[in-house]
Amino acid sequence: MAKLQIAIEGAGADVAAAALVALDGVDGSYAVSDAMQKDGGLTAVATIVGIVGGVMIIAExxxxxxxxxxxxxxxxxxxxxxxxxxxxxxxxxxxxTVEDIAKALESLAK
Incomplete structure (x- = not known):
C-alpha cells in the first residue's frame, strides 16, 4: 500500500499534525517524537495512507x-x-506550489 509521511517541526507540530490528518479527504494518523529538538521544539510525523476527493483538492x-x-x-x-x-x-x-504537492500525492490516488 502506498503511503507518504509528512514531518512537521515546531512548537505547534503536534496540534498541526492533528489538524492535518483531520482534513476532509485525508486518511492517516500521526505520532509525536519523544525527543525534543535543540531549540525545544517538537517533531510530529503524519502518515497518510489514502486520499478521497481528488489529488488537486487535497493538494489545495x-x-x-x-x-x-x-x-x-x-x-x-x-x-x-x-x-x-x-x-x-x-x-x-x-x-x-499546489502542483508540486499534487505530484507528491499522486501515489496515494492509485
Whole structure:
C-alpha cells in the first residue's frame, strides 16, 4: 500500500499534525517524537495512507493548512518546517506550489 509521511517541526507540530490528518479527504494518523529538538521544539510525523476527493483538492487543502499554520498569531504555537517524504523523494513545503504537492500525492490516488 502506498503511503507518504509528512514531518512537521515546531512548537505547534503536534496540534498541526492533528489538524492535518483531520482534513476532509485525508486518511492517516500521526505520532509525536519523544525527543525534543535543540531549540525545544517538537517533531510530529503524519502518515497518510489514502486520499478521497481528488489529488488537486487535497493538494489545495494541504497548501492552505501549511500557510495557515505558518502565519499563526505570535501568541499561538507555529510550525517551522514541513517535509513530505515519499518513495520517490522529498518535498519541502516552504516553496512548494499546489502542483508540486499534487505530484507528491499522486501515489496515494492509485
Amino acid at each position: 487543502q494541504l497548501h492552505k493548512w501549511y500557510v495557515a499554520w505558518r502565519e499563526q498569531q505570535a501568541d499561538q504555537p507555529t510550525i517551522d518546517k514541513v517535509l513530505i517524504v515519499t518513495a520517490k523523494g522529498r518535498l519541502l513545503l516552504e516553496e512548494a
